[in-house]
Amino acid sequence: MKTPLDKSKIKAAVKRRKQQVYTPVDPVQQLGFIHHNVDCIGCRACEIACKDKNGLAPGPRFRRVSYIEGGDFPDVYAYKVNMSCNHCAQPACLPTCPTGAIFKRQQDGIVDIDSSLCIGCRRCEAACPYGAPQFDPSDNLVKKCNMCVDEIDAGRKPYCVMACMMRVLDIGPIDQLDSASFDTTAIGPNDKPVKQVKNMADPKLTNPSIRFIAHSKGNVDNDNS
Amino acid sequence: MKQSQTALILRIMSLMLCVTQIQAKDAEDPEHDYLGSRWDPIHFKPAIDQASDEQCLKCHQEIIKRTTQSESPAGIKSEESIAWYQTNQNYSGPQETFHRRHLVTPEARRFMQFKCITCHQGHDPKDEVSGSSETAQSGLILRKSVDPDICLMCHGSFDYKVMSGLSGDWPEVAAKFENDCVTCHKEYRTVRHKLNFLNEYEIENLQADESDLCYGCHGGRAWYAIPYPYVRRPWLQRMPGALPEWAKNRPTNYDARFTK
Incomplete structure (x- = not known):
């Protein structure tokens, strides 16, 4: 027979363990995204595929294609930065969650949120430097990209990657993306993947699992890849 | 078949009603409809640097009003849950939303004096996402309206x-x-x-x-x-030299x- 939960014991244990230090999960293999900022045409098929898969109403966008434009004639430029959740090595959202709804998978480092445990405090949304957790006003819960874990478990790639008509968005093991040794059309023969592009928060904050092929105008000096 | 057609007509009618209502509301105060307000000078420098909380909350009051749910869809009670960092002794009070925790809870009022403009520095409607236009206001980070360096403090x-x-x-x-x-x-x-x-x-x-x-x-x-x-202010007495x-x-x- 199941023993009833003694809540006072749990509370005493919590008190004893004050100032807990959170140790991030060290996954067997960390999957990450790679996006080619220059070759992306900004068709947003990835966004639509994502919304379709996740049944999202207008409003929350798990994946966002950002159009970056600037310069003076004739020296003008445009490129795209495409981000969803970066499934960080040290996610900022995870320790902020009061209900344990957010977790990181051991086998592939995917950071997922179990929205059925979410109370909508929106701490994760504030903590994420990349704006990944999305608040859904229709049910007052926070949801986000989970790299289509069901597809990953079935041996396929996420919907956004499969929908990319330019083949500039892909996923792969982050160490292979870093060394550009991963076999993907998102990295050209002379391309060097970088960790940060212009106007993006410092990757040292959370070690996001995303790499970019940056536009020459989107390069940042302090890139440490 | 017939039922679904009726449902469709009803939906279209309710949509039309909604649109008329929105238009009527806009007509009442054309200066402050949603799109117009985005271009209000208060969202830009230099006005944003002087904006008071009252001015911000006039339109953005939902950030104070909205509270957490008492329990999650799976039945996790918010009053019984606690985050990793909330095991610190100087964390008290029930679960609250992020904004309330920084602005209006007793703990926030005691230790903090946050204003909206401490973190938020307006937004440029020309930017689809912050920082995407070359004329964008500095200090904003791609896809985030607050610079995480402020949180980092x-x-x-x-x-x-x-x-x-x-x-x-x-x-x-x-x-x-x-x-x-x-x-x-x-x-x-x-x-x-x-x-x-x-x-x-x-x-x-x-x-x-x-x-x-x-x-x-x-x-x-x-x-x-x-x-x-x-x-870092120099500690010359204790650490002379480099x-x-x-x-x-x-x-x-x-x-x-x-x-x-």
Whole structure:
């Protein structure tokens, strides 16, 4: 027979363990995204595929294609930065969650949120430097990209990657993306993947699992890849 | 078939009604419809630097009004849940939304003096996402309306590597220092918390009551893997000569936005 939960014991244990230090999960293999900022045409098929898969109403966008434009004639430029959740090595959202709804998978480092445990405090949304957790006003819960874990478990790639008509968005093991040794059309023969592009928060904050092929105008000096 | 057609007609009618209502509302106050308000001068510099909370909350009041749900869809009670960093002793009160926790809860009122403009610096409607246009206001970060460096001031990790004598994170070494940060900090970093979003007096008092409660903010509520590079004022009497490597290139004063 199941023993009833003694809540006072749990509370005493919590008190004893004050100032807990959170140790991030060290996954067997960390999957990450790679996006080619220059070759992306900004068709947003990835966004639509994502919304379709996740049944999202207008409003929350798990994946966002950002159009970056600037310069003076004739020296003008445009490129795209495409981000969803970066499934960080040290996610900022995870320790902020009061209900344990957010977790990181051991086998592939995917950071997922179990929205059925979410109370909508929106701490994760504030903590994420990349704006990944999305608040859904229709049910007052926070949801986000989970790299289509069901597809990953079935041996396929996420919907956004499969929908990319330019083949500039892909996923792969982050160490292979870093060394550009991963076999993907998102990295050209002379391309060097970088960790940060212009106007993006410092990757040292959370070690996001995303790499970019940056536009020459989107390069940042302090890139440490 | 017939039923679905009726449903469709009903939906179209209700949609039309909605549109008429929205139009009617817009017509009442054309200056302050949603799209018009986005171009209100208050969202731009220099007006944003002087914006009061009342002005911001006139339209954005939902950030104060909205509270957490009492329980999650799976039945997790919000009053019984606690986050990692909430195991710090200086965390009290029920679960609240992020904004309320920084603005209106008793704890926030006691220790903090956040204004909307402490973190938010307006938005440029020309930017589909912040920082995407070359004329975008500086300090905003791609896809985020607040620069995470501001969060980092209180939510960075514990910087034990630059503190001589500490071999690890505070919970590991606290006992060695009798849980007392002031053992050392009565001499080091004696200018503390003189920022316009903190109640310096209350914070220093709290520390006097329980000597390692500093850790509550300085590492104990870490969101990020790195510490905030706090400004470094030279300690000439104690450390004459060259600055240590880690302190090079650090500013000696905070941004005027945050100073009193």
